[in-house]
Amino acid sequence: METPTLEAIEARKLLLSGQAPAHLRVNGDLDLSHEVSLTVLPEGLNVGRLVLDHCPALKALPAGLHCISLSACGTPLTELPDDLHVTSRLDLSDCKLLTHVPKGFAVDTLILRGCTALEELPEQMHVFVLDMSGCINVQRFPTSGPEQMARLNAQGCTRLTALPSWLKRVGQLDVSGCARLHELPEGLHVVTWLDLAHTPLRQLPASLQGVSLRWRGVAVNERIVFHPETITTQQVLEERNVERRRVLLERLGYERFLAETQARVLHRDRDAGGERRLLYVPLQNDEPLVCLEVRCPSTGRRYLIRVPPTMRQCHQAAAWIAGFDNPEHYRPLVET
Amino acid sequence: MKQTLPSLPFQTGWYSFGLPGYRSCRGTYERYPYESLPPIAQEQLTGQLQWLVPLNARIDEAMQPYRLTDEQEAAQITEWEDGLKSLVASAKHLGLSLPEAYLRLMSSVELRNRIPSCTDCSFTISQLAFCPGDREKGYVLRFLHDQQDCVIWHLYLSASGEQCVLASHVYLDQVYTNPEAFGLLTEDEAIKHTWMCAPSFEAFLYRFWMENVLFFALIQKEPLTEEQKQYLSTRSFGGSGNQR
Numbered sequence: 253m254e255t256p257t258l259e260a261i262e263a264r265k266l267l268l269s270g271q272a273p274a275h276l277r278v279n280g281d282l283d284l285s286h287e288v289s290l291t292v293l294p295e296g297l298n299v300g301r302l303v304l305d306h307c308p309a310l311k312a313l314p315a316g317l318h319c320i321s322l323s324a325c326g327t328p329l330t331e332l333p334d335d336l337h338v339t340s341r342l343d344l345s346d347c348k349l350l351t352h353v354p355k356g357f358a359v360d361t362l363i364l365r366g367c368t369a370l371e372e373l374p375e376q377m378h379v380f381v382l383d384m385s386g387c388i389n390v391q392r393f394p395t396s397g398p399e400q401m402a403r404l405n406a407q408g409c410t411r412l413t414a415l416p417s418w419l420k421r422v423g424q425l426d427v428s429g430c431a432r433l434h435e436l437p438e439g440l441h442v443v444t445w446l447d448l449a450h451t452p453l454r455q456l457p458a459s460l461q462g463v464s465l466r467w468r469g470v471a472v473n474e475r476i477v478f479h480p481e482t483i484t485t486q487q488v489l490e491e492r493n494v495e496r497r498r499v500l501l502e503r504l505g506y507e508r509f510l511a512e513t514q515a516r517v518l519h520r521d522r523d524a525g526g527e528r529r530l531l532y533v534p535l536q537n538d539e540p541l542v543c544l545e546v547r548c549p550s551t552g553r554r555y556l557i558r559v560p561p562t563m564r565q566c567h568q569a570a571a572w573i574a575g576f577d578n579p580e581h582y583r584p585l586v587e588t
Numbered sequence: 589m590k591q592t593l594p595s596l597p598f599q600t601g602w603y604s605f606g607l608p609g610y611r612s613c614r615g616t617y618e619r620y621p622y623e624s625l626p627p628i629a630q631e632q633l634t635g636q637l638q639w640l641v642p643l644n645a646r647i648d649e650a651m652q653p654y655r656l657t658d659e660q661e662a663a664q665i666t667e668w669e670d671g672l673k674s675l676v677a678s679a680k681h682l683g684l685s686l687p688e689a690y691l692r693l694m695s696s697v698e699l700r701n702r703i704p705s706c707t708d709c710s711f712t713i714s715q716l717a718f719c720p721g722d723r724e725k726g727y728v729l730r731f732l733h734d735q736q737d738c739v740i741w742h743l744y745l746s747a748s749g750e751q752c753v754l755a756s757h758v759y760l761d762q763v764y765t766n767p768e769a770f771g772l773l774t775e776d777e778a779i780k781h782t783w784m785c786a787p788s789f790e791a792f793l794y795r796f797w798m799e800n801v802l803f804f805a806l807i808q809k810e811p812l813t814e815e816q817k818q819y820l821s822t823r824s825f826g827g828s829g830n831q832r
Contacts, residue, residue, distance in 0.1 A: 380718075402764035424765055465674075
């Protein structure tokens with residue numbers, strides 16, 4: 253039987269009408285994003301680049317689908333067909349219901365960003381770029397996988413406890429926000445950079461000594477990451493790069509910075525925890541640092557919370573922290 | 589020692605500009621056949637960059653407006669030095685040898701300022717990345733940009749000691765990690781937009797320097813040195829490459 257071949261514009265009409273034949277071959281790329289009526293695609297569809305982003309009724313991909321790249325962000329897909337063939341790039345960002353990727357799945361770039369229902373990655377996957385950021389339910393990697401990757405983005409994988417032993421070389425490694433990742437494997441080589449902001453990592457294995465480090469995307473050195481106690485207020489004030497200064501400030505701690513720079517008190521009042529103060533420090537070529545100092549009514553502990561520089565009153569800042577744009581609407585009955 | 593190009597899935601070609609009276613150019617750049625390039629005396633490529641002599645006063649003056657001010661230089665020095673340190677550490681972990689000429693050049697503002705550019709190219713420190721088309725054993729290191737990123741030059745290195753320079757229309761170090769920047773370019777497409785242009789970093793640098801100095805000398809009608817005359821005499825400069 254002859255395989256039907258259509259230009260993208262004709263194929264699009266047919267696909268949206270639900271009349272497209274099986275094994276349809278499409279010349280060119282197809283963008284069917286945001287098509288609310290799209291529920292099914294024909295078996296064996298063969299297309300260059302296929303975009304299915306935010307098609308709310310598309311719950312499954314057809315068997316035998318072939319494409320160079322496929323983007324199905326924000327769709328209600330729960331699993332991928334075993335014979336799905338995507339050569340270059342598969343983007344499944346924010347597929348919140350996705351629970352299964354087939355064993356041995358192979359694609360150059362696999363994006364699983366924000367796939368919050370996914371608990372396991374496939375065994376024997378062949379990927380060169382893996383973005384699993386925000387996959388908050390993935391606890392561990394499979395037992396086998398590629399020895400090298402151009403990029404592994406595990407940002408915000410808060411349940412992840414270890415990186416895989418099979419991974420030997422990775423170009424860019426982002427483990428920022430992996431709150432349970434206490435160590436990186438000895439023998440792992442990072443080619444380009446390693447982002448380790450907000451992790452419990454306290455040192456690097458020998459194979460990573462001297463590697464280029466990042467803190468939430470900002471280039472930093474080992475001292476800033478592992479020895480924040482050596483950062484001085486003066487260094488923060490003298491740092492000309494705004495992004496780097498913010499990292500220095502965060503690592504130094506707002507509390508110490510405000511104390512050592514003798515912050516100006518913009519406003520003070522009282523709440524259930526006692527006195528609270530709105531503190532202000534001007535920064536060169538940057539917005540000023542404004543923080544609300546509060547005490548917890550239960551524990552008595554003091555906290556400093558950075559707020560927008562436009563804040564002028566403690567109540568206004570507390571309302572902003574609680575998510576109120578209008579401070580008039582923020583009237584807590586009890587604070588604990 | 590005769591330097592040869594490694595076996596990689598790229599075409600060959602030399603992106604450069606016109607040399608008034610000697611070589612025509614149909615745009616800012618033209619890609620000239622690699623085979624047509626004048627030979628370079630290999631014995632002078634020692635890694636020491638002893639051939640990279642100070643610019644004459646007129647070219648130096650012409651370049652001055654395009655250089656970083658002392659203040660700009662001071663602002664980026666820490667980042668540059670940190671980047672170079674990380675790069676050296678990373679290369680060591682991966683068993684790669686960064687060319688001596690590269691390290692010497694990247695460690696010295698003075699040496700970099702001796703290389704003029706008639707198309708406002710500038711050197712940069714980047715980090716190693718897997719090489720498209722040779723991801724199992726090859727790495728690329730972006731080191732030179734045209735002002736408008738018409739051409740971007742990368743050093744190719746492998747753990748077995750192979751080396752060459754690649755000229756590309758894309759950032760080869762970002763093909764896998766930032767494809768959005770290039771319209772979701774695939775690896776195959778990146779390979780088609782990349783050319784091997786020199787067998788080593790120093791061979792590239794020598795030719796790049798030579799042609800830029802020649803450009804200014806010819807424009808300013810300066811007397812040519814023996815080295816420059818020899819470079820121009822070894823072939824007929826008739827551009828036949830593709831326009832860029």
